[in-house]
Amino acid sequence: MAAVTHGAKKATLAEVAAQAGVSLATASKALNNQPHVSDATRKRVHEAAEQLSYIPNAQARSLISGHTNSIGVITSDLTGRFCTPILLGAEDELGVTSNTVLLCNARGDALLERNHLSFLLSRNVDGLLIVGDETTPRPHLDTPDHVPVVYAYAPSADPNDCSIACDNVEAGAMAVNHLISCGKRKIAIIGGSDTTAGAHNLRLGSPKASQDRLQGAMRALHEANLEPAGPVRFSQWSESWGRAATRLLLDQNVDFDAVVCQSDEIARGCMSVLHDRGIDIPGQVAVIGHDNRSLLAPDADPPLTSIDNCTEEIGHVAARALLDAINGKPHHGTEYVSCRLVQRDSTLPN
């Protein structure tokens, strides 16, 4: 509250004690609001601390307590696309218990990852959050038993680990069900990446996500006794693929009144081609995307309905799971966080 003028160097507890005319032990108790200190003394110590802009030394404290009130985050997400919201959610959750976050970027390099790990362990983090950038399970990370680990977004391949992931199968089903509820029956699907090799880079994204979303979409279609309109094609997550795939549908005279695009990029490409051909959205063809990317969906023309994977919520849940584990109640297995439909004008009911 008070406008603290920061002095030249840090004051120690010993200096505060001296200034207040008490012993080290008493000063410690007074500042930590422990009992068995007279009100007068407590007041004097607090004043002395204020005067000297005393800041307790966290290193010394955790040397004694054995914990650091901090967690380590290792991410392989260069773009920050998943990492940022997850971190935001995690910080939200951890903030309550005064936790800090130590960030390390492994850039997808396993060796670098191990280096970062040692680094964080030497700093005695109370827990570890491993944030991946795709939904394909990643290898288990070998860590000491006494530090809990939670995997976020990219789950661990080891079912005994605790992982928090998004539910792309549900997302796929949700997209289709929404279109059906809008009165559409002839639903085309434009897939994302389908590279089965490991050669998927950032722009291509994860084939697992496209398969999961497809699976959910097919399930929902079948439950409604429907089949997708036209063939489902995969290539990339990009706008240009969205344009190309839409042209294919149109030029091959596929009869469709809605399109599920497996990403917002694809959806934008799709919309621009429909626009070119004078097809009304959503009247003639409704379009729905995935990921609800703020740069692409809300301000499209018309605004694009999209399925939000709730990455921030993943951060919340993961942080809560980590806190639980730190407090002796570890979770096991993969927990899926539900996605959310964000309806906009590209899928208005007929």
Place this chain on the structure above:
Amino acid sequence: MAAVTHGAKKATLAEVAAQAGVSLATASKALNNQPHVSDATRKRVHEAAEQLSYIPNAQARSLISGHTNSIGVITSDLTGRFCTPILLGAEDELGVTSNTVLLCNARGDALLERNHLSFLLSRNVDGLLIVGDETTPRPHLDTPDHVPVVYAYAPSADPNDCSIACDNVEAGAMAVNHLISCGKRKIAIIGGSDTTAGAHNLRLGSPKASQDRLQGAMRALHEANLEPAGPVRFSQWSESWGRAATRLLLDQNVDFDAVVCQSDEIARGCMSVLHDRGIDIPGQVAVIGHDNRSLLAPDADPPLTSIDNCTEEIGHVAARALLDAINGKPHHGTEYVSCRLVQRDSTLPN
């Protein structure tokens, strides 16, 4: 290298020393590769450490050394748009000296910012990186003299502080000069936000950026004895504003053969309207954007030329400046990092 099986709990140096049959001091020297230790002993100690999966305790070390090899980052960037690349660049730079990054999100709240500050100070960070989310100068942060601070992206209002920012004036000039070099002479400008009140939120962005980019653009135009085609209007950084502004230009019969859009969002909106009206890009009208956002520029139709503000480079430079300050060579004042033209098909020369 070796496949370490992490044991139940952490081994201490004392245990390593015992296992190797040497004293604490010798074990310390051996592991820290200090001289005055026989090769045989050194070997034995290293083996013992390996066996026990010994991980040195950073707290204990920094209690002695006085520094932590870690820097604190306070950001107000919720989206991670600037924060992520800056962090990436900074980590690149710091990695060499084995630095960690402690991340705190202040969400633009001054009180929260002070809390985070105390937190980081109690952790004895060696330096502080303050990452803002707009180019408008931010208030100086009152910190102890002994911990160096560098402001990134949003510079400090105090000229004595060290700030690393992007050069939006240069960016504006660069856009115009590029269009001129493409043979365009009738250049329209669509501005971003111009809210003079403090009411600019995330989507609106900073009016300072739009003014700076305008200033640079006007300078470049004047140097070529040109005036902007039509009026320069400001409203938002959004696609819909790009569409609206372009329609205005067209409907008011402004004669233009190029458009500088102060953001890629605006540029995309502009392009879609030009497209609708059957105007060829770049043949009839060239379009250039700002920010080079990977989601918007490279895969547009045609791919959008844009000015990249090089945020990752800002992170590099900021980290270097911080390292310098930590090593006793503080920088002062605001250093501007140059932006970069990324040419794509939306501005091919005639």
Place this chain on the structure above:
DNA sequence: TTGAAAGCGCTAACAA
């Protein structure tokens, strides 16, 4: 209610 002393894990003088 207060204070003296031990010790968290480690490094760095200094002594042997």
Place this chain on the structure above:
DNA sequence: TTGTTAGCGCTTTCAA
């Protein structure tokens, strides 16, 4: 070359 000792800043018995 090796070991002993003091102490980094703090908390925590335990005794006064």
